[in-house]
Amino acid sequence: MSNEKKIMKVKGLQIINGVANFPISWLNKHGYCEYSIYLEHHKGIIVSPTKEMTIGSKIHEKLEDDFNEDSIETTFSEMMELSKSEDLLSREIWVISTKYGIHGLIDEIWMTPDEFIIIDDKPGHIAYTSTINQVLAYCLAFKEIIGNDKRKIRAALRTRGTDEIFWNIDFDDKAEKNIIKLLNRMQRLFKGETPYIPTNNPRKCAKCRFNNYCEYKK
Ligand code: SF4
Structure with a gap:
């Protein structure tokens, strides 16, 4: 008989390919x-929900409406191809990693011929460990989705409702190892x-x- 423990019943958790898959926003709660x-x-x-959560959702909706007014509908693969030759911006990109058990919506991605910048909008301008972990998890899931595309990935935090990027780093091997370590802990908790x-x-x-x-x- 296998010694591997079963995943407990956890509200909001999905089991995909035998791995507990949770919303990346839970990393905020974890922090x-x-x-x-x-x-x-x-x-x-x-x-x-707290007052901050309610305000955050309203600002988020407004940003989305503003973006939709000027945007052109396209597919993810078309954007990936086009961004090899020109700069693009996309909002609300759904990502999932069945390997690491995470999913969520990335607030905004800047796609350029050289790199992808994954942006998470936050209230205020302090880079807490919890918010850093959240954006690193988005980078990890995005990396899995883009497969063999070797463009650099950067993680960035921006003050919600503004253009102010107050924190950013390369999503390098060290950042990737750190977030995988935390995601492995989440699996052990579940x-x-x-x-x-x-x-x-x-x-x-x-x-x-x-x-x-x-x-x-x-
Ligand atoms: S220990 Fe954690 S869950 Fe309990 S009251 Fe404090 S912050 Fe909340």
């Missing part, structure tokens, strides 16, 4: 407090092979949506 994922997705506790760790930061607990339900609240 805030790993245990909040347990409360929301294993225990199924439902709480209202299988119950390692426990979800609550934060030690009382300021996070004070603002946490789940603090009325959490036995580890500081």
Whole structure:
């Protein structure tokens, strides 16, 4: 009999090719407090979205509407081909990695003959580890999708509703190894092979949506 543990029942998780596949946005929750994922997705506790989340969704919709007014509809493969000779911009690109168990929508991609810049829009202008992990996961899934195209990939964070890129790096071997390490940990969490760790930061607990339900609240 195999010793491999089964993936536990987790709300919002899909099993694709035997691998737990989760929305890349969960890495934000993970960076805030790993245990909040347990409360929301294993225990199924439902709480209202924060004010920041609601504002973020509205700004996101407005950006999308503005972009759609001037955009030309095309296919992903047409864009890939065209971008070998000219600069292109695309929004809301769906990516999935069945290998690493992640999926999500990339806010914006700049495609040029030399490189791809993967942009994630965030409120404010601080590059938190959680937001960095999120954009690196988008890069990893994008890399899997483009296959043999060897153009460089850059990860960038931009202040939502502005043109201000406040952080960017090359998605190099080191960045790729770091994000794969975290994604492997997520898989172990889903299988119950390692426990979800609550934060030690009382300021996070004070603002946490789940603090009325959490036995580890500081
Ligand atoms: S209350 Fe604190 S420990 Fe509990 S889930 Fe929220 S942030 Fe984590």
